[in-house]
Each structure stands twice: as structure tokens, then as C-alpha cells.
Amino acid sequence: MKLEEAIETCHVRSAVFRKSKPDKRYYKNHTVKIIDRVPTEDLLADDWEEYDPRDEDDTSLFMFND
Numbered sequence: 001m002k003l004e005e006a007i008e009t010c011h012v013r014s015a016v017f018r019k020s021k022p023d024k025r026y027y028k029n030h031t032v033k034i035i036d037r038v039p040t041e042d043l044l045a046d047d048w049e050e051y052d053p054r055d056e057d058d059t060s061l062f063m064f065n066d
Contacts, residue, residue: 006048
């Protein structure tokens, strides 16, 4: 999907990423808008997806480090 669509469907604590660059995530809960943080060469890509940490088996949304 296009970046704009991924941003619209992304939840507050989630992120967007490109399938071709899965290690680089842009979290929505940030002081700078996602669209302003994405490199110019990635803006027109159509392989964007949402990353939702709630979908991970080994993570918790409310996990704290002691």
C-alpha cells in the first residue's frame, strides 16, 4: 500500500515500514509526523505496511524494564 494509506490505518502505538526494508520502522507516536521522517526516496514506494506490536507473541504493550 502507499505510505499515506499505511499512515491512515496505523494505530497510535503502531508503526509503518516498507516490506523491502523491514528493519526500519516509523512509529506514529512521535513528536514529528511520519511523513516528515521518511526519506524522500521512500515516499512514493507502494510496499508500506503497518507494524502493530500487539501482534507479536513475545511483546507486551505495557512491558516495563526494571
